[in-house]
Amino acid sequence: MISRNNLSRLPKCPDPKIGAKIPITIGLALADGKSPSLSLAMQNHLEICESCRQNVPLWYEKGNIARRSAKSYSIVNRWERGDERILRKPIKDGIAYFEPNLDYPKKGLFVLWDTDNYIDDPEEMSLESFQNLE
Ligand SMILES: [Zn+2]
Numbered sequence: 001m002i003s004r005n006n007l008s009r010l011p012k013c014p015d016p017k018i019g020a021k022i023p024i025t026i027g028l029a030l031a032d033g034k035s036p037s038l039s040l041a042m043q044n045h046l047e048i049c050e051s052c053r054q055n056v057p058l059w060y061e062k063g064n065i066a067r068r069s070a071k072s073y074s075i076v077n078r079w080e081r082g083d084e085r086i087l088r089k090p091i092k093d094g095i096a097y098f099e100p101n102l103d104y105p106k107k108g109l110f111v112l113w114d115t116d117n118y119i120d121d122p123e124e125m126s127l128e129s130f131q132n133l134e
Pocket residue numbers: 013014015016019045049051052053
């Protein structure tokens with residue numbers, strides 16, 4: 001017989017098997033730049049499972065973080081492979097990369113590979129500001 005733990009506020013996930021599939025589905029889709037589509041079973045699970053439902057914003061946040069860092073690494077990698085669209089220059093904080101937008105190359109994404117060897121998330125920046133970085 002299962003006794004209820006009255007101390008825990010959140011009810012336990014009644015179906016951890018499907019409960020575990022939801023963050024993976026959300027994370028993989030977002031990391032890939034797509035919007036997650038949950039199966040009917042997952043949607044039904046979120047209707048009944050408060051524990052998983054409360055975690056949904058966190059899962060979205062993690063997926064978005066993964067997508068941003070994947071984007072940064074892709075910009076650095078493409079420069080390494082000789083992609084001439086990517087600009088690169090050493091600045092005092094590390095090495096700065098810039099990928100111009102396809103439609104509007106005066107703006108683009110800036111990535112800093114800093115002196116601690118940490119690659120930051122991309123930031124929107126104008127080409128002019130990139131050129132003015134020191
Ligand atoms: Zn659940």
